[in-house]
Amino acid sequence: MHRADPDTPFSEPEIYDEVAYAYDGTLEGLLSAIFAAYERHENPTDVVPESHLQPRLGQRVAAIPTNMNHAARVLRGVKRACGWRAAHAVKQASCSDEPDAGTAAYRFVRYAMDEQKLRACDRCRKRASCKGRGGTGPCPKMRGRALSDITHPAVERLFRISRSISQECEHMRQFVRFQHLRGESEGGGTSTEVWFARVSPKASVVPLVMDHFVERLGVQPFIIYDEVHELAGVYDGGDWHLVATAGQGDLAGALPDPTADEALLSEAWRAFYRSVSVGARYHPELRRQFMPKRFWKSLTELQESPASLRRPTS
């Protein structure tokens, strides 16, 4: 959509086609849907994962098949024209559980690409040496700009989604708690060990935090299992990959036993947590603000000690 007059950005109402694009919920699916909008010369009202799709009255639904080549092209284009930050924000939006995250990403890409076309090169001092001369390529001056126009309705939503995903990632980095599990012994008699963490985040952020944990805990194979999105990030000591566990049933029974020192160290951590608090400064609402209650069920320090380790308190 080209705006007639760039000086009055909000005056003209956007007109959308009465069509919803349904994609498979992955990043590649979302990018394919964005590609399809350009390919079909349509401006869809909604771009949503199939699972969240609720067609509006009289709305046509187009199921968009995921195409890896198209996805790669869109991602490369966004990165080239709008900078890596914008591309990262789009990636984050694809992890969000918000029903309008796909639409927000699509609207942003549409807006950012249009902004690229609207630029005025004639008074630019670098126009002689610029690669994007004559509106044919990306303009380096415009690259980061689209994402920083935060108050524009097309950017604001994506900005907010991106920020909430970043926050959820930070919560994961803070509150993931690993358990040391014994693992099954292999043929040679050596037993494999695995460090296991169970999380239930508000968005599917496991793919976004795996790099962080691989960097710092690279010496131990681990699994971060997202119960809500039924997705496990598995690190085997060399590389990490994602495993979708939908339809496999509850995995709790399949877990091996914890190692001998697991109970001891988790109890030590609980003891530390109990004794490090200063009673005279008791301020539970502050704690709840920093550490929301939804995380408490997976936090070792807030669980009851097992009866065998409990000591009588005087």
Add this chain to the structure above:
Amino acid sequence: MNVIEKLEVLADAAKYDVACTSSGVQRSGKKGQLGAAHQAGCCHSFTPDGRCVTLLKVLMTNACVYDCAYCVNRASNAAVPRTAFTPRELADLTIGFYRRNYIEGLFLSSGVAGCPDRTTELMVQALRILREEYGFRGYIHTKTIPGTSLELIDELGRLSDRLSVNLELPSKQSLGLLAPNKSRHSILTPMRHIFESVAEDKESRALAQRRTTVYREKRMARKTRAFAPAGQSTQMIIGATPESDYQILNLSAALYTQLSLKRVFFSAYLPVVADPLLPATDAVQLNREHRLYQADWLLRYYGFNVSEIIDEKNPFLAPDVDPKANWALNHLDFFPVEVNTAPLEALLRVPGIGVRGARLILRARRQSTLGEAELRRLGIAYKRARYFITMNGAYGGSGIDFSRDALHARLSAPIEGGRHGRRADRAVQGQMSLFEAVDAPPVLPEASPANRAALDVAFEAQRRALAQPAAIGAPARAGESERPPILGADTSPAECGGASQEGAPHGDAVCEPLLSVA
């Protein structure tokens, strides 16, 4: 005692150390080694008092030969069981916790078992096991003990990311009185040494990177550790002694400018052991501590000068409005600020606009003109900011008198919070209630008459103790005057000549800061 019991005792003894940060150093992970450090740090848990747990904060031992009046581990306190970690136990515990993502690293402090050097050697042993044997790349914060030899501090600095020396109390007199085994000299010497070592290390690293010939510099296969790359911090107790906010803030400004400290922490005094020289009150001065931290942030991030925040005539920060709002109320001629054109420095002066908000404004206004709706969308505290800004010429706070009193009433209205915990019985100051008698305005516990009286009794006792030449503090101070002055800029002849020992009345002039702004 097993390890868990030891941990309980030694964590309990360390909990009054307020510093718990894992920030200031960025270190990537390495194949085959455990750990990494992130510039912004990471809080892994929060205790019921709302403070974060980012490091395993423990003492090496809580046995201590020092007898500091305010400390739970003082030698004369028989109620505390004494114990110590072996270096191996501590290192194993750290690794075990780190692997489970409980912590970001280790915060190691210690009581003084025997002599400072002996204790520090134990700490060095533990850190060596962590860094060299286990190849741990996580964060380590070490507290150095006053009186440790500088060689051992060098060793600690190579193994830790951040070092800290506690100032404990803001003035020399109070320190001599309440911590007789520590002195200004024994605290400032290691601080200065750490400052110099960090600066020297940075400079030599910068020089080594400069290439002057065509030959490439030969790199060592094993990289040397930087000296305390995350700098140093300190902490002091607030409210145990009569120093004013003016003295405290000037001291911290001097520490930031002269010794390049990364943080100065304040710890509201909390009675842990009874002592006639200390206030016996349970009303912790949390509000005062909070205001001091706000002022500290203004110094470090908002470009305020300490003389703008506080002056000698009003030596205490206003309890009802924050220091930034207070500055704004006293400088109404600076406002209103036009958000669409004002520079960053001016935006940072507006109450309700923080560092993050100001940067967002700069970013957003390149493309669009900011009005009320846009500012709200950016997450600015518009409710507070509106009295001090214009948006494309339109004043945001119309309808309210642009005077100090009217705006003060607006800004001192409390922020609506939860109804649980500390805020539960806090009512709006001066607001009439349908159900209560009007003649009993609610007050914060720390401002209650009982609390005030307890403070006065303690400060009077301190004054009397200082006035006696043979008081507890005198030997320490007498010993100090024999040593050469360590900071040329601020050592007055009176201080070295021993004028302060002649039993001068403990008035305002006697609270001599440990360090002053040059």
